[in-house]
Amino acid sequence: MARKVSAVAGGVGTTMPVFAAAADGGIIVDVDGNQLIDLGSGIAVTTVGAANPRVVAAVTEQVAAFTHTCFMVTPYDGYVAVAEALNRLTPGDHDKRTALFNSGAEAVENAVKIARAYTKKDAVVVFDHAYHGRTNLTLAMTAKNKPYKHTFGPFAPEVYRVGGSYPYRDNERDGAVAAARALDQIEKQIGADNLAALVIEPVQGEGGFIEPAPGFLPALAAWCRDNGVVFVADEVQTGFARTGDMFASDREGVAPDLIVTAKGIAGGLPLSAVTGRAEIMSAPHEGGLGGTYGGNPIACAAALAAIETIEQDGLVERAREIETLVKARLGNIEDDRIGDIRGRGAMLAVELVNSGGTEPDPQLAKDVAKAAHAQGVIVLTCGTYGNVLRFLPPLTISDALLDDAFDVLAAALEATR
Numbered sequence: 001m002a003r004k005v006s007a008v009a010g011g012v013g014t015t016m017p018v019f020a021a022a023a024d025g026g027i028i029v030d031v032d033g034n035q036l037i038d039l040g041s042g043i044a045v046t047t048v049g050a051a052n053p054r055v056v057a058a059v060t061e062q063v064a065a066f067t068h069t070c071f072m073v074t075p076y077d078g079y080v081a082v083a084e085a086l087n088r089l090t091p092g093d094h095d096k097r098t099a100l101f102n103s104g105a106e107a108v109e110n111a112v113k114i115a116r117a118y119t120k121k122d123a124v125v126v127f128d129h130a131y132h133g134r135t136n137l138t139l140a141m142t143a144k145n146k147p148y149k150h151t152f153g154p155f156a157p158e159v160y161r162v163g164g165s166y167p168y169r170d171n172e173r174d175g176a177v178a179a180a181r182a183l184d185q186i187e188k189q190i191g192a193d194n195l196a197a198l199v200i201e202p203v204q205g206e207g208g209f210i211e212p213a214p215g216f217l218p219a220l221a222a223w224c225r226d227n228g229v230v231f232v233a234d235e236v237q238t239g240f241a242r243t244g245d246m247f248a249s250d251r252e253g254v255a256p257d258l259i260v261t262a263k264g265i266a267g268g269l270p271l272s273a274v275t276g277r278a279e280i281m282s283a284p285h286e287g288g289l290g291g292t293y294g295g296n297p298i299a300c301a302a303a304l305a306a307i308e309t310i311e312q313d314g315l316v317e318r319a320r321e322i323e324t325l326v327k328a329r330l331g332n333i334e335d336d337r338i339g340d341i342r343g344r345g346a347m348l349a350v351e352l353v354n355s356g357g358t359e360p361d362p363q364l365a366k367d368v369a370k371a372a373h374a375q376g377v378i379v380l381t382c383g384t385y386g387n388v389l390r391f392l393p394p395l396t397i398s399d400a401l402l403d404d405a406f407d408v409l410a411a412a413l414e415a416t417r
């Protein structure tokens, strides 16, 4: 840690002062030999584990063959195979195309570029509590000031934020009503004629694992279709079995025009994608999309292995089993500071509030996380108010480890009374 402090930029923080030596199957082994239970998956990345045998084999084979040629110079099969897999797996049976990038933020930026090229319009709508990344355009799209935006402006123009659906806090359980509220704001303040894209996380991630009320997403998607606006689902965190569906949009049968994926896509290697309707994806001129590393062959090999693992090992079903187990554990905790238990699949959370009320309690979330860390359980916090404990175990974790972790969490919560 002393070397980190003197060598690494202070802006790059760490949740825990623990240096990893090995990881897989829901355990991180640190350099002192301590074993920690991993309820974070490196922020929803290592869905298939952190050293999945299929991923390790595919990466090893690819790295020995070649590490890079640049797909824009001399293409290779892995990139095309990942595009085919995404076209097949993402919601909707329309004709699709895919472009690959490196990070979630880069893919979100490209989705906006593509939507603008297709619609020849400028404006982009995003929502309260949204998180879309840390580049300049995506910081404009991200809602929360600290730690993300503070001191880093000015931000990209033509990004407009409207109210979303947060059933626990806005008391609106009817998604159609919440959508009508947002659409009224969009029509009055921006206008469909100026609007290129509406970008939304089907379950909001960093903003607090907020599931919109049923009906909210379908109503927004229908309005976009009727108004010539590209409906973009940012499934960077929710994609690839995480929510108990291959994609969170599947739950309500929403077929986004464009879907952005990253995090869980490639077993820990950096890769991201924009997949969508062929006519929209083909709007940019040839050479208009790309990047030196986008769709790197090693990352593509890892993605194909991760996707094979998700499909062949039944990890969508496994995510649903994890939801049942974890929600039962959370439901058994009697504590009136638990304001809300929510999420889907292996993307679950509790929102902590003042006793019996709804006032956010970020200190409690911090204290419980810290106590869990001290007991060897890696748990992350999130939320606009910083008062949400979120659980993102790898889907390859065992029930025994989950039980162990939630024993620790329950005790940590109890100890703060």
Ligand SMILES: *Cc1c(COP(=O)(O)O)cnc(C)c1O
Binding pocket: 102, 103, 104, 105, 106, 108, 131, 132, 133, 134, 201, 205, 206, 234, 235, 236, 237, 262, 263
């Ligand atoms: C993490 C995340 C991003 C940004 O991805 P990076 O790879 O960190 O750039 C964008 N959108 C959502 C929903 C995310 O969770």
